[in-house]
C-alpha cells in the first residue's frame with residue numbers, strides 16, 4: 273500500500289518528503305522580508321498599515337511584512353463578496369465543484385511550500401505542517417464530492433393531495449450570501465481552507481480573515497484560489513487583528529453568516545452579535561477544548577503512553593484537540609507515569625525547521641509568558657511537577673519560544689483542571705472508581721475530544737458516557753488528536769461548538785444553506 277499522509281500516518285514518512293520539504297524551506301527563506309498584500313475583488317490591495325512578522329523559531333528572523341486590515345479594507349472586501357454573490361450562486365453545482373477540485377489540485381502541487389510557511393509562522397514541526405497542508409487539499413475534494421453526491425441537497429416532495437389540480441412541491445437549499453471565515457493561529461490553513469471550501473461550493477462568496485500571528489498561509493490560500501480562476505470577489509483575503517478587522521466583519525451589515533474557529537470567549541461573543549442585529553444570522557463557532565483521557569487497569573500501557581505523549585505535547589499542546597487531563601487507575605498509575613516520563617525524555621525540542629526536532633516553539637511571547645504563569649499556578653496549588661516546567665530561551669535554548677513539556681500530578685480541586693491552557697501541559701489524577709473518573713472527565717463546560725485506553729469490553733461504556741464530540745479508544749497514534757476529513761468528523765459538544773454538527777461530516781455543508789420550500793400549481 274502506498275503512503276498516504278494523514279495525522280495518523282505522519283510518524284514514518286518516506287525520505288522523499290523530507291527532501292521536498294527542505295527544498296521548499298529554502299525557496300521560502302529566499303523570500304524573507306517581502307511584503308504580502310491583502311487580496312480583495314480579484315486584485316492585491318495594499319493596506320494602510322503593515323506589520324513585520326517574526327518566526328517563533330527565532331525571533332531575530334523577520335519572515336515578511338503583512339497587512340493589518342482596517343474597517344475600510346473590511347468594507348471593500350464585504351462589498352466585493354456581496355457583488356460577486358448573485359453570479360456565483362447561479363453557477364451550476366458541477367462548475368463550482370470543478371473549481372474547488374482545481375484549487376485542491378493546485379494546493380497539492382504547492383503542498384510543500386504551504387507546509388514550509390506553516391512551520392515558519394506557527395513553529396509546528398514539518399510533519400504537522402505537511403499534515404495540515406494535505407488536510408486542506410482533502411477538504412477541497414471532500415466538500416466538492418459531498419455537495420455533488422447530494423445534488424445540492426435538492427429534494428422532490430409529493431404533490432399536494434388536491435383533486436383536479438397539480439400542485440408540485442420541492443425542497444431547495446440556497447446559500448446565504450457573503451460568508452465570513454475567521455481562522456485561529458494554530459491550524460491557520462486547514463481551518464481557513466475547510467470552511468472556505470464549504471462556503472464556496474454551496475454558493476456563498478467569502479471574506480476570510482487570518483489570525484495576526486499567521487498571515488502568510490492565508491495569503492498562500494488566496495494565491496491558490498486566484499490561480500485556480502475563482503471569479504473576482506468570490507474569495508477575499510484579509511489579515512488583521514480580531515479587535516479591529518474581526519469585529520468590523522462581525523458588525524458589517526453585508527455579513528450573511530460566519531464560520532469562526534478559535535477560543536470560547538471570542539466565539540460566544542460572536543454568536544451573540546450574530547444573533548442580534550436586524551435579524552439572526554448563522555454563526556458556526558468551533559471553539560476550545562479541555563480534553564480528557566481515561567486509562568483503566570486493563571489498558572495496554574505502551575499504547576497509552578505513546579498516544580498520550582503525542583496528544584498532550586504534539587505542537588506544544590496548541591491544538592483544540594490536545595490532551596490536557598489524564599485520569600489513570602491507581603493500580604497502573606506508577607507504571608504509566610514511568611512510561612510517560614520515558615516518552616517525554618525522548619522528545620527533542622528546538623528549531624522546528626530541523627527534521628530531528630519533534631517539538632518546536634510555542635507561538636508567541638504571550639503563550640511563552642502564560643507557560644511560566646501556569647507553572648507557577650500549578651506549584652502554588654500544590655501540584656507535583658513530574659517533568660518539565662522550564663522556559664528554554666532563558667536557559668540557553670535558542671532565540672525562540674521553547675518550553676519543556678509538563679506532566680503535573682494535581683489535586684482535582686486545582687483550578688487549572690477547568691481552564692484551557694493551550695500549552696504542552698498535562699495534569700494527572702489517580703482514580704479508584706471508573707465512574708468517578710468519568711464524572712471528572714465530564715466535569716467541564718467543554719466537550720471536544722476524549723481518549724480512552726482499556727479493555728475492549730469497556731469501550732462501549734466510555735463511548736456511551738463521555739460528553740465529547742470526537743472519541744478515540746485504544747489509539748496509539750493520538751489519545752485525543754488527529755482527526756482527518758472523511759475518517760473522523762470533527763466537532764465539539766457543550767461549549768466547544770455551537771452546532772452539534774462536525775467538520776467534514778455528513779451534516780456539515782447544509783449549515784451553509786437555508787431551505788426554500790417551493791410549491792408550484794399548474
Ligand SMILES: NC(=O)c1ccc[n+]([C@@H]2O[C@H](COP(=O)([O-])OP(=O)(O)OC[C@H]3O[C@@H](n4cnc5c(N)ncnc54)[C@H](O)[C@@H]3O)[C@@H](O)[C@H]2O)c1
Pocket residue numbers: 454455456457458459463481482483484512513514515517518519522533534535536538539542558559560561591592593692694720764768
Ligand atoms: N474547535 C475547533 O475546531 C478548534 C480548532 C482550532 C482552534 N480552536 C481553538 O482556538 C483557540 C486558539 O486559537 P486563537 O488563539 O487564534 O483563538 P482566538 O479566539 O484568540 O482568535 C481566533 C480568531 O478570532 C479573531 N478574533 C479575536 N477577537 C475577535 C473579535 N472580537 N471579533 C472577531 N474576531 C476576533 C482572531 O483575530 C483570530 O483570527 C483555542 O481555544 C482552540 O481550542 C478550536
Ligand SMILES: N[C@@H](CCC=O)C(=O)O
Pocket residue numbers: 279458459590591592593752753754755756762
Ligand atoms: N483537527 C485537529 C485539531 C484541530 C484543532 O486545533 C486534530 O484532530 O487534532
